[in-house]
Every structure is written in C-alpha cells, then in structure tokens.
Amino acid sequence: MADSPAAEHALADWELRDLLRAAAPRLAALPLTLLADGWDNTIWRLGEDFAVRVPRRAAAAPLIENEQRALPEIAPRLASAGVRVPAPLVCGVPTDRFPWPWSVIPWIEGGSALTAPRRQNASWAPALAAALSALHSPAPADAPHNPVRGVPLQNRDEAMRSRLPASAEAAPLRDAWELGVLAPPSTERVWIHGDLHPGNIIVEGTRLVALIDFGDVTAGDPAYDLAASWLLFDAPGRSAFRAATADRYDEPTWTRARAWAAYISLMLLTQSDDRPDYRAVGLSTAEELRAAD
Template structure:
C-alpha cells in the first residue's frame, strides 16, 4: 500500500520486555527481535516459537481485541483441518506506559503466498476452500464489528465508482461490480476472516500451513472471503476451490464474490505504489477477471 504511517506509540525492546514482565514473566528472558513493522502493528519474534504483536496506532488497537475475541473460537475449527492460526497465548492488556491491548501468539514457519505462481497455488486451493468453510459458521451477536468487510456491496459503491472511473479500459471490473450490486443481498451472518489475500496465507510443502492476520475478523457475507480465490489462483485452481465447497454457497454468493474481487483488484492497483508485490495482485487479478467464460 502507500507509505506506512508513522507510529503513534513506538515500543522499544525494553518496552516490550516490560509488557512481558507484567503479563508473562516466564517469557521475559527469551530472545527478542523486531522482524516486521507494518501500517498497524509491529511484530517481534520471541524465542523460537512465539511472536509479540504490538499496535503502532490507535486505529489498530481494536483489531488486536478482535483477534483476542475471535481466534479462540475460530482457531480450533481450523486446527481440525491441519491449518494453524495465531490464537493468542497471552492477551496483553494496556499498562500505565502502553495504552493498548497486545498479544503473544505462536510463530509459524512457512512461505507467504505473496508472489508465488498462481498455477502452483492450485495445489492447496481445496485446502483454503475447506478452511474458509470451517470459519463460515453462524456468528454470535457479540462478534467483532467491521464497517468495511462483509457488508452489502452498496456500502462501498461510492469509493468503487471513483476507482472505476480511473479504469474505464477494464470492462470486466465494471461488469463484475454491476452484477454484484444487482445480485440479491446475503441472508447470512457468518464469521469471516475479512482479509484473505496472498500476504496472509502461509504455505509449506505445497499445503497451507497457516492463515494469519485476523485483525479484520467480523461477521457478515462470506462472499467477501470467497473473493480470495480470484486473488490467489488460476482458472484450474479456482475450479478446485469451488469444487471443494460442495455446494455450500449459492450462485448469487459467487456473483458477489466476483464483485468483491473486482473491488479488491482496484484497491491493490490504486494503493500499492510502494509495494509492487501487492500491486501485482491487482494486475494479475484484473487479467483473470477478464478471461472469457471464467469461473
């Protein structure tokens, strides 16, 4: 996406150790090093098997709470399929020196699907379909709320029309969005991951190792998650993905999923100038959506 915003509250190594000392003193002496710093969170590797997830901005703080609420529920469902997820092992709380919730989670080995060839990803397309199907169960009333994910397409139409106006030479994106808007609204309110894309899928030995980054987890239309099969796979992989759903989703859900794929395509194309690997997701997905008689 664009340049990462400045941290509103930076946590140094000594700060992180102080948080650990308060919440998990048995972990405080483990080796600790900063391994990633994104828009919302800094990730510190803790020993060989753990990670510390620390918000950088106030807007990201609720996302940690959402993971702490949802992952103890969703994680076991995924584990039944052999797919790992970052279920917190420590739910860190705000302190007098740090204002937000934070977590200690497992550390997973594996390669992100970001940049992997679409034709190779098809080997685990059915795995992802089954994993999302495991998540897509009725959600309780207190499931985390998210104004941007899993809601009716019409709620994003204003921003989408602005983006479509920049890409008048992409009729497939226009058609996909129009068809999705015209499709019946979802009657489902199920758990959804909310951010399934190649950067949030870890692969090992041609299988899914883990689904990560559940900060946008919420309840809503499963079509939002299903859009990922356009972001990740070629036509053969998409067929394998859909075959593995065993008629779980109806045709109108797939129509909305294609519309969400068009939406995400333009997000990646318009907000990834400094991250070419993410812009490539948009470029390749636009090409897939333009294929004739494509699934």
C-alpha cells in the same frame, strides 16, 4: 499504499520485556528480535516458538482486540481443517506503561503466498476451501463489526464507482461489480476473515499452513472471503476451490464474490504504489476477471 504512518508509541526491546515480565514472566527472558515494523503493528520474534504483536498506533489497537476476541473461538474450527491461525497465547492489556492491548502468538513457520505462482497455488485450493467452509459458521451477536468488509455490496457501490476509471481496461472490473450489486444479497451472518489476500496466507511448498492477520475479522457475507479465489488461483485452481466447497455456497454468493474480487483488485491497483508485490496481485486479479470462468 502511501508510506506507513509514524509510530505513535514505539516500544524499545527493554520496554517490551517489562510488559512480558508483568503479563507472562515465563517468556520474558527468551531472545527477542524485531522482525517487522508495519503499517499497524510491530512484530517481534520471541524465542523459537513465539511472536509478539504490538500496535504502533491507536487505530490499530481495535484490530488486536478483534483478534483477542475472535481467534480463541475460530482457531479450533480451522484446526479441524488442518489450518493454523495465530490465536493469542497471552493477551496483554493496556497499562500505564503502554496504552493498548498486545498479544503473544505462536510462531508459524512458512512463507506468504504473495509471490507464489497461481498455478502452484492450485495444489492447496481444496485445503483453503475446507478452511473457509469451517470458518464460515454463524457468528455471535458480539462478533466484531466492520463497516467495509462483508457488508452488502450496495454499501460500497458509491466508493467503488468513484474509483473506477472510464477506460476500456476497467470494463471487466465494472461488469463484475455491477453483476454482484444486482445479485440477491446475503442472508448469512457468519465469521469471515475480512482481509484474505495472498499476503495473509502462509504456505510451505505446496501445502497450506495458516491464515494470519485477523484484525479485520467480522461477521458478514462469506462472499468477501471467497473473493480470494480470484486473487490466488488460475482458472483450474478456482475450479478445484469451488468444487471442494461441496455446494456450501449458492450461485449469488459466487457472483458477489467475483464482485468483491473486482473491488479488491481496484484497491490494490490504486493504493499500492509503494508495494509492487501487492500491485502485481491487483493486476493479475484483473486479468483473471477478464477471463471467462
């Protein structure tokens, strides 16, 4: 990943307080601390129980809109599986002062699974399986559309093959991809997270706490989310994950999921030069794909 682009509209704390006074007066006086200034969004801690998610460039505004549209519908399903999501508590709307939507969300304690050992992640593999089984329900006609995530593999075939190196080391990625392209396509159109990698999974010790960052939420093939089992788990963990889905997904879906894991691995390997933690996930995922499941 290249250096993050410059903010097109950066908010000072007093400007954000003005937005809060207009949209959520009861929260406006709480302590406000800048936590992260990422690629798409700025995250502020608001008091003890809340955070504010603010787009920093126009391209990120639709991602906030996606979350505001989808998460109120999705959150109860995930809650039934014991997993939290940052469903907006306040949906800020564009104004003359700030041109894009923004959200107040609940603060969720825990840390990402980005650097957790794969063998440790196996302890919550069944919990993630239950969460995804709950999430993957039929999506309505007005669900957000994503042209890349959860689409038929054939739609990304040219992009994938153009990035695959000719080296022998890339053979497992190529093989997984080609098998997925040959598999029967999905007949489902369900809610999917759309960006389910270890950095978007919140854990506390051996417990799965939350799934976050639903900006790419969309309707599509559940195989895209199931690819996370190769990004997160070792072979025993994947076995536990798959067993816990209770035959919810057919064999072609798992074949497509493995292909998507190869796709995501390659993206992490070729676009994460400034993020060694994400590149490490790409490398370890490629190693898992080399192993026979």
